[in-house]
Amino acid sequence: MASSPLTIYSLFPKSSLQLLTLFTTVLLSPAIAASTNQFKLDGKVLELNDSNFDAAISSFDYVFVDFYAPWCGHCKRLAPELDKAAPVLAELKPPIVVAKVDADKYRKLGSKHDVDGYPTLKVFIHGVPTEYFGPRKADLLVQFLKKFVAPDVAFLNSDSAIRDFIKAAGTNFPIFIGFGLNESSISDIAVKHKKKAWFSVAKDFSEDIMSLYDFDKVPALVAIHPAYKEQSIFYGPFEEKFVEDYVKQSLIPLILPINQDSLKLLRDDERKVVLTILEDEVDEKSKELIKVLKSAASANHDLVFGYVGVKQWEDFTESFEVYKKTPLPKMVVWDGDEEYYTVIGSESMDETNMGNQVSKFLEGYREGSVVQKNLHGPTLAGFIKSQSGVRLVLILIFVVLVMVLIMTMAKEEPLTVGTRDHAAGETSSIPQPETREARRDAVKED
Ligand SMILES: *[C@@H]1O[C@H](CO)[C@@H](O)[C@H](O)[C@H]1NC(C)=O
Numbered sequence: 290m291a292s293s294p295l296t297i298y299s300l301f302p303k304s305s306l307q308l309l310t311l312f313t314t315v316l317l318s319p320a321i322a323a324s325t326n327q328f329k330l331d332g333k334v335l336e337l338n339d340s341n342f343d344a345a346i347s348s349f350d351y352v353f354v355d356f357y358a359p360w361c362g363h364c365k366r367l368a369p370e371l372d373k374a375a376p377v378l379a380e381l382k383p384p385i386v387v388a389k390v391d392a393d394k395y396r397k398l399g400s401k402h403d404v405d406g407y408p409t410l411k412v413f414i415h416g417v418p419t420e421y422f423g424p425r426k427a428d429l430l431v432q433f434l435k436k437f438v439a440p441d442v443a444f445l446n447s448d449s450a451i452r453d454f455i456k457a458a459g460t461n462f463p464i465f466i467g468f469g470l471n472e473s474s475i476s477d478i479a480v481k482h483k484k485k486a487w488f489s490v491a492k493d494f495s496e497d498i499m500s501l502y503d504f505d506k507v508p509a510l511v512a513i514h515p516a517y518k519e520q521s522i523f524y525g526p527f528e529e530k531f532v533e534d535y536v537k538q539s540l541i542p543l544i545l546p547i548n549q550d551s552l553k554l555l556r557d558d559e560r561k562v563v564l565t566i567l568e569d570e571v572d573e574k575s576k577e578l579i580k581v582l583k584s585a586a587s588a589n590h591d592l593v594f595g596y597v598g599v600k601q602w603e604d605f606t607e608s609f610e611v612y613k614k615t616p617l618p619k620m621v622v623w624d625g626d627e628e629y630y631t632v633i634g635s636e637s638m639d640e641t642n643m644g645n646q647v648s649k650f651l652e653g654y655r656e657g658s659v660v661q662k663n664l665h666g667p668t669l670a671g672f673i674k675s676q677s678g679v680r681l682v683l684i685l686i687f688v689v690l691v692m693v694l695i696m697t698m699a700k701e702e703p704l705t706v707g708t709r710d711h712a713a714g715e716t717s718s719i720p721q722p723e724t725r726e727a728r729r730d731a732v733k734e735d
């Protein structure tokens with residue numbers, strides 16, 4: 290848990306912030322540093338500051354940046370790992386440069402890049418930042434970052450190539466393998482979802498591989514979720530629209546434990562969430578039910594299935610009116626935003642024939658035999674999809690314009706324009722810091 294400084298802000302629509310950053314850069318930077326390459330690619334971690342940050346980012350296609358503070362414990366532990374990873378990443382083709390910024394000293398630079406905790410880690414790909422939430426041990430970090438520079442689609446020509454590919458891919462991303470599939474069927478989709486999954490096509494493979502990945506004819510597109518020990522198969526039709534639907538739906542495993550990390554996956558998914566609230570995610574009873582839910586999920590691809598234990602995340606379950614005396618498990622359909630539905634007659638489950646009860650719940654939902662409710666109290670949940678991108682951009686642009694005006698009048702630079710804090714001050718729906726802390730603590734308890 291400690292390794293993942295996720296805050297509410299990461300649920301903020303990134304594009305608006307990028308737009309804002311771009312906007313402020315264009316408007317406010319006196320001059321963007323010349324792009325003559327003053328940086329050596331020697332496998333050392335670059336130490337950047339106010340005067341050379343922009344130049345470094347524009348000099349390299351891939352830059353991993355650690356915004357740290359000298360006094361922060363996690364940062365101190367991370368530093369030697371970055372020293373170890375940097376020479377390996379510098380050798381990749383194309384190379385990934387590792388850099389660090391003392392964001393406590395260079396605060397303006399930090400706030401320009403939305404640093405709201407230490408360390409904040411970002412990958413700049415062609416100048417565009419993506420927040421990094423991956424592992425922090427040198428070897429795992431290298432494995433994670435390799436995704437960004439890997440070919441869009443890998444060609445696997447033997448069983449051993451397939452095995453090596455899976456092994457090298459690790460458990461950070463879903464893996465798609467098109468067995469006997471022409472790469473042209475997935476190449477566009479692979480480019481589109483490159484940051485979220487591995488894509489490959491395999492030409493020659495044995496029957497062992499077919500039984501291992503559980504398909505009996507080709508072409509077959511297999512989606513594997515190493516982290517969730519899950520896989521699924523798609524036999525076509527291999528027209529772009531269908532392949533893309535399958536890929537999009539398979540970026541998320543069939544059934545997902547709900548926590549702050551998995552909420553990030555849900556953020557990008559349009560489907561409604563069949564949410565099962567349990568006493569405790571990891572007890573034996575729950576495991577049985579999760580199996581039942583998984584098979585329901587494979588027959589209902591238009592819905593995402595998730596589960597959460599009261600013991601694991603009580604604050605979150607309270608949003609669905611689960612309190613001490615609420616009979617559990619409770620199932621609802623959540624829109625990923627502010628609304629959810631209970632199904633009349635299927636409000637809770639007992640332990641007899643859970644398969645039937647899940648089917649009955651889904652039938653009831655599809656027939657519209659539901660009661661619509663609003664999430665109870667302010668929750669993390671509400672922030673996933675409730676931010677309307679357009680509205681936010683307008684507000685942010687307005688804030689920037691006001692700032693520019695003030696700056697022109699004041700002739701000084703006392704303002705950290707374009708930070709999330711400013712934006713947060715302007716949008717009432719962003720939670721207060723105390724709430725965030727409380728929520729983070731709630732998650733840490735497990
Ligand atoms: C930033 O770092 C460079 C290279 O180490 C140094 O020459 C420069 O003076 C530094 N600038 C600031 C503002 O600290």
Ligand SMILES: *[C@@H]1O[C@H](CO)[C@@H](O)[C@H](O)[C@H]1NC(C)=O
Binds near residue numbers: 471473
């Ligand atoms: C893959 O499809 C493209 C375009 O549809 C075609 O030109 C190419 O020959 C195919 N490749 C193979 C190996 O079948």
